[in-house]
Amino acid sequence: MKSEVFITDGHWRKSLAAVRALGRQGIGVTVGESTRLATAAFSKYSDRTVVYPSPLMNASDFLDFLQRHLSRNPYRMVLPMEYETLSLIAQNYDDFSRYAYIPVVSYEKLKIAQNKEKILRLAESLGIPTPKTWYIDDISRIHSLKGELSYPVVIKPRNAAGALGVCYPETPEELEAQYLAVHRRFPYPMVQEFIPREGPGYGASFLFDEKGRVKASFVHKRLREYPVTGGASTLRESVIYDDIREMAQSLLQSLDWFGVAMVEFKVDPRDGLPKLMEINPRFWGSLALAVEAGVNFPHLLYRMSHGEDFSPVERYTVGVKCRWLLPGDILHFIYHPHRSSLIPDFFRFFDKNTSYDILSMDDPLPALARVLTPITFLYDPDMKERLKKRKE
Numbered sequence: 001m002k003s004e005v006f007i008t009d010g011h012w013r014k015s016l017a018a019v020r021a022l023g024r025q026g027i028g029v030t031v032g033e034s035t036r037l038a039t040a041a042f043s044k045y046s047d048r049t050v051v052y053p054s055p056l057m058n059a060s061d062f063l064d065f066l067q068r069h070l071s072r073n074p075y076r077m078v079l080p081m082e083y084e085t086l087s088l089i090a091q092n093y094d095d096f097s098r099y100a101y102i103p104v105v106s107y108e109k110l111k112i113a114q115n116k117e118k119i120l121r122l123a124e125s126l127g128i129p130t131p132k133t134w135y136i137d138d139i140s141r142i143h144s145l146k147g148e149l150s151y152p153v154v155i156k157p158r159n160a161a162g163a164l165g166v167c168y169p170e171t172p173e174e175l176e177a178q179y180l181a182v183h184r185r186f187p188y189p190m191v192q193e194f195i196p197r198e199g200p201g202y203g204a205s206f207l208f209d210e211k212g213r214v215k216a217s218f219v220h221k222r223l224r225e226y227p228v229t230g231g232a233s234t235l236r237e238s239v240i241y242d243d244i245r246e247m248a249q250s251l252l253q254s255l256d257w258f259g260v261a262m263v264e265f266k267v268d269p270r271d272g273l274p275k276l277m278e279i280n281p282r283f284w285g286s287l288a289l290a291v292e293a294g295v296n297f298p299h300l301l302y303r304m305s306h307g308e309d310f311s312p313v314e315r316y317t318v319g320v321k322c323r324w325l326l327p328g329d330i331l332h333f334i335y336h337p338h339r340s341s342l343i344p345d346f347f348r349f350f351d352k353n354t355s356y357d358i359l360s361m362d363d364p365l366p367a368l369a370r371v372l373t374p375i376t377f378l379y380d381p382d383m384k385e386r387l388k389k390r391k392e
Contacts, residue, residue: 157186
């Protein structure tokens with residue numbers, strides 16, 4: 001089978017989900033990563049593995065490699081999965097779009113979507129509820145602010161992905177010390193009110209075409225996550241939540257969005273309002289759930305690459321669950337302060353309504369690759385750098 005789609009960042013769960021989502025439709029896929037020991041590369045739906053220079057450590061070499069590879073190997077579509085590859089390709093879109101369909105927004109829009117301050121201010125102008133936020137432009141402001149806040153609070157970098165740099169000071173002293181520590185790496189982070197953990201998190205995922213029309217939407221509820229204090233979801237469920245879907249859609253449409261994105265909310269149990277957390281301007285870690293529930297975002301993008309104009313896909317099966325067991329949900333269980341409350345549900349590994357991000361009887365080898373992945377941290381400079389960034 002000839003590969004028609006090139007997927008980057010084969011280490012990640014979402015890349016595996018995309019490979020399976022396309023491969024099960026009979027579409028050939030090539031997986032790229034900076035190491036051969038990549039989870040998605042072990043899938044039976046991966047036709048070929050390409051090892052490229054690290055986009056994190058050697059951006060120019062990565063770009064040169066990718067341009068040579070695409071010029072010599074024609075693909076219908078390229079899907080950049082992580083922010084580093086997405087950002088580099090968006091900055092050099094004209095060079096790469098000659099070779100394949102690449103569904104990404106402009107680099108300028110990508111930077112806006114990644115900027116939490118700009119997105120929060122935009123949401124406020126649209127009437128979308130947000131947590132109360134203090135934007136710090138002078139370090140001395142922290143000293144005067146620390147006595148005015150109700151604790152805990154949240155420190156968030158303005159331009160970092162996921163949970164990088166996020167911390168939860170519980171006292172004025174911790175706020176000052178932790179703020180300065182985060183500031184050294186991410187200048188002038190925001191301070192935000194803490195939404196109580198009892199409030200569930202939701203994600204609203206979308207696909208927009210070149211005309212800004214919604215071609216697919218999907219909403220999920222986060223049931224468990226790691227770190228327990230707030231991190232990637234380890235168990236989530238497909239739901240209907242029209243208010244969240246409509247707010248997320250209006251926010252993305254105000255950015256004139258194209259391609260995929262996921263907008264995250266958390267319901268504040270104090271007033272019952274879903275409040276905006278951030279935009280994830282790329283494929284999201286829980287992509288496998290959307291596909292299992294009936295919204296196959298990668299395949300819909302493939303259809304768009306052929307110029308197909310299909311009706312919006314907005315109906316899906318509610319109540320489907322998907323679990324990131326290795327190691328996410330196991331770590332959630334280990335570090336949960338009240339882990340006994342998770343029993344017996346945690347050990348229901350064969351629930352008919354629950355699928356897995358990685359584990360699959362149909363496609364078992366990616367689970368082996370995931371178990372072996374820590375070996376790469378011993379010898380691969382790129383993987384060492386990724387680990388270092390996660391720890392900082």
